[in-house]
Amino acid sequence: MTKSFYLKLAFSNVRKNARLFAPYILMNIGIITMFYIMHAISVNEGLNTMPGSDSLKFMLSFGTYVIAIFSAIFMFYTNSFLIKRRKKEIGLYNILGMGKRHIGIMLLLESMIIAVICIGVGLISGMVLSKLMYLILLKILSFSVTMGFTVSISSITLTILFFSSVFFVTLIYNLGHIHLSNPIQLLKGSAVGEKEPKTKWIMTLLGLVALGAGYFLALTVEEPLQALLVFFVAVILVMIGTYFLFIAGSIAALKLLKKNKAFYYKANHFTSISGMIYRMKQNAVGLANICILSTAVLVTLSTTVSLYIGMEDVLNIQFPSDVYIRNYDAEANDIKVINDKVDLLAEKNNIKITDRYGFKYMYISTLKSDHQLKYDIQYDVSSKRVDITFVTASDYEQLSGENLTLDPDQIVLFTNSENYGFDQIKLEGQTLNIVNELDHFGGITKASQPLNTEYYFIVKDEKTMINLVETATKKSDRLIDYQLTFNNSGNNADLSRFNQELMSDLTSNISSTSVRSKLLAKSDFFSVYGGFFFIGIFLGALFLMATVMIIYYKQISEGYDDKIRFEIMQKVGMSMTEIKRTIKTQIVMVFFLPLLFAIIHIAFAFNVITKLLFLFSFTNIPLFIVCTFATILAFGLIYLLVYFLTARAYYRIVK
Amino acid sequence: MSLMEINNLKKVYTTRFGGNQVVALSNVTFSIEVGEYVAIMGESGSGKTTLLNILASLDKPTSGEILLNGNSFSSIKDGKLSAFRRDHLGFVFQDFNLLDNFNLQDNIFLPLVLAGTPYREMEKRLKPIAKKLEIEDLLHKFPYEVSGGQKQRAAVARALITNPELILADEPTGALDSKSTDHLLSLFSEINNEGQTVLMVTHSVKAASHAKRVLFIKDGEVFHQIYKGSMTNELMYQKITDTLTLLATGGKRID
Numbered sequence: 086m087t088k089s090f091y092l093k094l095a096f097s098n099v100r101k102n103a104r105l106f107a108p109y110i111l112m113n114i115g116i117i118t119m120f121y122i123m124h125a126i127s128v129n130e131g132l133n134t135m136p137g138s139d140s141l142k143f144m145l146s147f148g149t150y151v152i153a154i155f156s157a158i159f160m161f162y163t164n165s166f167l168i169k170r171r172k173k174e175i176g177l178y179n180i181l182g183m184g185k186r187h188i189g190i191m192l193l194l195e196s197m198i199i200a201v202i203c204i205g206v207g208l209i210s211g212m213v214l215s216k217l218m219y220l221i222l223l224k225i226l227s228f229s230v231t232m233g234f235t236v237s238i239s240s241i242t243l244t245i246l247f248f249s250s251v252f253f254v255t256l257i258y259n260l261g262h263i264h265l266s267n268p269i270q271l272l273k274g275s276a277v278g279e280k281e282p283k284t285k286w287i288m289t290l291l292g293l294v295a296l297g298a299g300y301f302l303a304l305t306v307e308e309p310l311q312a313l314l315v316f317f318v319a320v321i322l323v324m325i326g327t328y329f330l331f332i333a334g335s336i337a338a339l340k341l342l343k344k345n346k347a348f349y350y351k352a353n354h355f356t357s358i359s360g361m362i363y364r365m366k367q368n369a370v371g372l373a374n375i376c377i378l379s380t381a382v383l384v385t386l387s388t389t390v391s392l393y394i395g396m397e398d399v400l401n402i403q404f405p406s407d408v409y410i411r412n413y414d415a416e417a418n419d420i421k422v423i424n425d426k427v428d429l430l431a432e433k434n435n436i437k438i439t440d441r442y443g444f445k446y447m448y449i450s451t452l453k454s455d456h457q458l459k460y461d462i463q464y465d466v467s468s469k470r471v472d473i474t475f476v477t478a479s480d481y482e483q484l485s486g487e488n489l490t491l492d493p494d495q496i497v498l499f500t501n502s503e504n505y506g507f508d509q510i511k512l513e514g515q516t517l518n519i520v521n522e523l524d525h526f527g528g529i530t531k532a533s534q535p536l537n538t539e540y541y542f543i544v545k546d547e548k549t550m551i552n553l554v555e556t557a558t559k560k561s562d563r564l565i566d567y568q569l570t571f572n573n574s575g576n577n578a579d580l581s582r583f584n585q586e587l588m589s590d591l592t593s594n595i596s597s598t599s600v601r602s603k604l605l606a607k608s609d610f611f612s613v614y615g616g617f618f619f620i621g622i623f624l625g626a627l628f629l630m631a632t633v634m635i636i637y638y639k640q641i642s643e644g645y646d647d648k649i650r651f652e653i654m655q656k657v658g659m660s661m662t663e664i665k666r667t668i669k670t671q672i673v674m675v676f677f678l679p680l681l682f683a684i685i686h687i688a689f690a691f692n693v694i695t696k697l698l699f700l701f702s703f704t705n706i707p708l709f710i711v712c713t714f715a716t717i718l719a720f721g722l723i724y725l726l727v728y729f730l731t732a733r734a735y736y737r738i739v740k
Numbered sequence: 741m742s743l744m745e746i747n748n749l750k751k752v753y754t755t756r757f758g759g760n761q762v763v764a765l766s767n768v769t770f771s772i773e774v775g776e777y778v779a780i781m782g783e784s785g786s787g788k789t790t791l792l793n794i795l796a797s798l799d800k801p802t803s804g805e806i807l808l809n810g811n812s813f814s815s816i817k818d819g820k821l822s823a824f825r826r827d828h829l830g831f832v833f834q835d836f837n838l839l840d841n842f843n844l845q846d847n848i849f850l851p852l853v854l855a856g857t858p859y860r861e862m863e864k865r866l867k868p869i870a871k872k873l874e875i876e877d878l879l880h881k882f883p884y885e886v887s888g889g890q891k892q893r894a895a896v897a898r899a900l901i902t903n904p905e906l907i908l909a910d911e912p913t914g915a916l917d918s919k920s921t922d923h924l925l926s927l928f929s930e931i932n933n934e935g936q937t938v939l940m941v942t943h944s945v946k947a948a949s950h951a952k953r954v955l956f957i958k959d960g961e962v963f964h965q966i967y968k969g970s971m972t973n974e975l976m977y978q979k980i981t982d983t984l985t986l987l988a989t990g991g992k993r994i995d
Contacts, residue, residue: 281841281882346859355846355853363841653837656798657898658826658851660819 091187095194098174104641104734105170109163110203112634116156117207117248119623122215123149125240126222141226141612148620152627157251159631164255166638168262170645175263189260196259200252204245211244212236225393226615282366284340285333292329299323303693308468312696319693323686324377331373335365335678356654356667357674364643364675371639375632376679380686382628383720387687387713388694389621392614394712395705400610402702404603406440406528406570408587413597415445415567422595423569430590434575434583441571442527444480445547447554447563449473451512453538458512460557471538473512475550476526481543484527489543493552494518497543499526501535513557517542528570580604629720633727636676640731643675644738651739672735676728684717742771743905743937744795749804751790751960764790765801766960772906772939777932779951780941781980783988787960788941789910795939796829796908797821808905826851830899830907834914836891838883844894845879851902862901869897873927889920896927900936907931909940913947925950945984949977958987 099106127145132138178188215237299322306315339362343349349358365372392399410427412419424443431438451458452469461470478489481497489497496517498505504522511517524531526541544550547565554563573580584602591598651664691713695706703709749768752761765787772778782788793799795806797813806813808828816824831837838847845866852862870876873893878886886894892912899907909928913921921944929950932938940951948954950973956964964983968976 280884281843350849350853350859350862352854352856355850359839359841359846650839650841653839654850655822656796656831656833656837657854658822659854660822662819663822663854 091190091194094191095198098191098195099198102171102174105167106199108634108637109167110199112163112630113160113199113203113248114207114210115630116152116159116627117204117244118211118214119627120149120152120156120247121208121211121240121244122218123152123623124243125211125215125235125237126219128237128239129219129235131219138612140609141616144613144616144620148623151620151624153247155624155627155631156248157254159627159634160251161255161258162631163634163638164258166642168259170642172266185264188263192259192263193256196252196256200249203252204248207248208241208244211240222615222619225619226611282336282362284337286337288329288333289337292326292332292334294326295322296326296330299326300689303689306693306696309696309699312693313700316693316697319690323689327376327682327686328370328373331365331376331678332369335369336362339365352663353666353670356659357670360647360650360667360671361674364671368639368643368675371635372675372679375635376682376686378628378632378635379679379683379720379724380690382625382632383683383687383713383716384690384694385621385628386625386720387709387716388698389614389618390716391698391705391709391712392701392703393618395703395708396610396614398705398708399614399702400603400607402532402704404601404606405530406442407572407603408570408584409599409601410569410587410591411599411601412567412595414564419595419598420445420567423567423591423598426590426594427569427571427587430583430586431573434579434586436573436575436579436583439572439574440528441569442484443567443569444476444484444527445565445567446480447475447550447565449554449557451557456507456510458510458557460513460559462558471540473540473542475542475544475554477546477550478543479546491520491543491545492518493545493549495520495545497521497523499523499529499541499543501529501532501537501539503531505540512553515553515556528572629723632724636727637731637734639675640672640735641738644735648739668736668739672728672732676732680721680724687713687717743774743776743809744772744939745807746770746795747805747807749791749794749806750802751787751794751799752802763960765794768804768957768960768962770955770962770965772937775932775935775937777928777938777950777952778940779948779954780939780957781943781945781948781954781984782957782963786957788957791957792908792910792939792941796831797825823855826855826902828905830902830904832892832895832899832907832909832912834911836883836888836895836915838891838895838898840883843880843882844875844886844890844897847883847894848879848898848901850898855902865901865903866897869900872930873897887920888916889923892916892920892924893927896924896931900931905937907936907938909938909942911942911944912940913942913944921946945977945980948980949973954980954983956983956987963987 123145126132127142127149132142175188178191179185183191299319302315302319302322306312339358342354342358343362348354410423412423420443427438430436449472450461451471451473452461453459453471454469458471458473478491478497481487482489491497494515494517496510496519498510498519499522505519506522508519509516510519523541529541542553544553551563551565555561573583575583581604584604588600588602588605591600647668651659651668654664655661695709698704698709747769749765750763751765752763754761768787768791780788780791790799794801797816800814838844839850842850848866848869849862852865866879870879873896875890875893875897878890878894883891883894892915896912899909912928913924916924925947928938928940932952938951940947942948952968954966954968954976955962956966964987966976966979966983971979
């Protein structure tokens with residue numbers, strides 16, 4: 086046998102199995118395109134000129150790794166479907182006299198053909214689309230930069246190396262599979278008699294418990310900061326629950342239906358239920374995968390889209406004022422220098438400054454129970470945590486213009502959430518009488534659900550302030566800090582220059598000074614949230630593609646198995662319409678069960694996700710609801726489309 | 741009284757691109773009386789399977805007609821055909837055609853369930869049949885757990901449970917060992933003696949020798965037939981063999 090014979094054989098195999106191979110090749114091309122684009126953008130020189138490019142680049146390269154890992158998993162998974170389907174064909178070659186070695190050469194050539202097609206086309210489409218994606222990214226980041234068309238050599242090399250090795254590993258797997266089985270096994274292929282699955286009650290119960298616990302955690306979490314940990318625990322519980330319930334719960338439920346004789350022995354239930362029991366046995370894991378992937382797609386997309394759209398809100402919450410200047414261990418001289426610099430730079434850049442509030446303060450963290458505040462050195466994450474800022478009456482008079490005279494045991498209170506509402510409060514045993522409660526303090530106003538509870542104590546004078554803090558902390562080395570906040574206005578170029586000069590001048594010339602600027606943070610926000618959004622869409626697309634692929638191969642492989650079954654039913658007296666109806670019930674159930682569960686998961690996750698979004702200062706829940714519904718709708722439509730396409734392929738096989 | 745009448749049945753297959761025509765049945769006429777046990781023999785390609793498929797209403801003849809109890813098959817609407825098959829005919833196949841996702845009992849129930857029979861009624865009907873076919877203990881086993889002979893008996897039970905007017909058997913012994921074959925053939929004789937009409941298509945001389953009448957098909961026509969009358973199985977066997985030899989060597993029709 087000559088080499089060209091193998092090549093011809095390999096080519097004709099790929100062509101003849103088009104129905105099996107085409108989706109696999111298409112998926113690979115898609116994955117390779119995405120991988121190339123993501124990597125090419127992450128190494129793009131043009132991004133370096135952008136503010137916040139570090140975090141963006143980090144995110145993009147992280148995205149590249151995530152895509153790489155999932156691509157490998159998906160490719161491997163799909164490949165295992167293919168090789169199972171082709172067992173019979175390969176067994177036939179074996180029986181017709183091809184040795185395992187010859188089959189190995191044939192499979193090697195096939196893999197090479199497929200790899201060359203996929204990597205080649207993937208790279209070309211990647212290069213073409215990377216420019217477009219890059220522009221879309223810049224648009225998302227609202228950053229304009231002139232860029233020529235670049236082809237990243239390092240991305241090409243990496244793509245070829247990575248995907249060649251994935252193809253190589255799948256080939257090794259296939260060869261191992263063929264090598265381990267004898268021709269008769271190969272010929273029989275997947276048509277080995279399936280035993281009826283046993284009901285696994287314990288697993289069902291565990292699944293229910295895990296799912297219930299996950300849902301309960303997700304529903305009952307109240308603290309945004311707790312939500313992060315709870316979210317991961319809940320995700321793991323729900324994943325376990327999903328797998329167990331799909332694997333054992335579905336069969337248990339169907340068996341219960343089967344036990345009900347009056348229900349089971351009805352024309353349309355009879356074949357559907359028994360068919361479903363077998364389908365669930367073979368497909369439970371695949372369906373659970375689809376369910377979890379779908380949930381991942383929905384969560385990723387709805388949150389990233391919400392964050393991106395709600396970015397402006399988030400910025401306003403995190404920055405009530407345009408500029409924050411803080412000086413630690415504030416001396417009178419430093420305070421003067423800071424204020425002079427601000428005036429000087431503002432004048433130089435034609436900037437108008439308003440709502441200017443400067444005050445000295447001390448800060449401690451406490452835990453509150455009833456009317457007691459206990460000093461908390463660990464800065465615990467807890468719903469009891471209250472951060473206290475002490476301010477003197479004279480500073481308050483300056484920033485509010487009101488006169489205020491207080492005794493040492495008297496304070497004026499401002500809380501950033503609902504009013505405290507009582508006359509006295511105890512701080513580590515020191516009783517303080519509350520003279521008045523304010524509804525705003527400088528530029529700070531009340532919020533409905535702040536991330537941290539903050540109390541402002543306005544006290545008689547500096548001595549009282551130091552005394553209170555030192556008694557509470559039992560330490561005598563507490564420093565007084567200074568904070569200056571203001572809003573600025575002017576034309577865009579001036580504002581940008583002003584903020585940058587302020588930042589560099591103050592932080593480099595005055596020790597322990599920090600400047601936070603809304604304007605500068607905005608571009609960071611854009612690069613972080615825009616990056617999230619971009620990666621979210623990419624991963625969403627990847628997961629969706631994988632979902633579609635798994636569904637397609639499930640339908641096809643089941644189609645072949647069911648073909649024989651339906652032939653028999655027809656002979657025994659089942660009409661074509663009855664057969665179609667049972668097929669339909671079964672595919673609809675198999676197909677939409679994962680989507681249904683994904684939506685239920687999302688519904689239960691809603692509470693914990695909104696809490697997590699609080700961590701990003703995102704509080705616009707109606708927007709999140711709209712985004713979630715929109716994503717579910719879009720996803721559902723694509724899912725429906727895939728259903729119609731694959732159902733057609735399935736009917737073609739069964740007929 | 742004749743149960744089924746087959747008049748001038750003709751079936752012509754046309755190849756896909758309109759080219760060659762293949763005549764599977766050229767002119768078949770015979771009838772089956774109530775309570776008869778008829779075997780149809782013929783070589784491969786003689787048209788046996790085509791004939792059986794047409795009698796089973798799975799396929800349609802090019803011309804000619806089939807009457808069951810005086811009603812023509814062609815008067816039945818397409819949508820009612822499967823219900824008709826279910827109610828009037830019972831099938832036994834060479835490869836059993838049991839569904840491996842049902843246990844034997846559910847396989848036997850399948851046609852009744854499709855017809856909407858209540859569970860109680862199904863159970864009542866199953867009992868005597870299962871007893872007669874000696875599969876009472878196997879009802880909850882799955883097809884892959886029982887032997888070929890047991891599978892075929894379950895298939896016979898599935899055919900009998902609808903009380904069909906006619907049982908159509910397609911090479912029922914084809915996949916069985918000699919012991920199971922003997923058992924199955926004596927079963928067929930037994931149910932026939934109880935009044936059940938049976939039509940069997942077979943290659944096997946042994947199977948055909950149990951029938952009360954054997955029809956020979958050659959080149960799409962009924963070539964010859966033998967009545968068993970009071971002959972023993974052995975004598976019948978001899979007679980069939982002679983006829984087959986004659987057929988194979990191209991002898992003239994002997995009446």
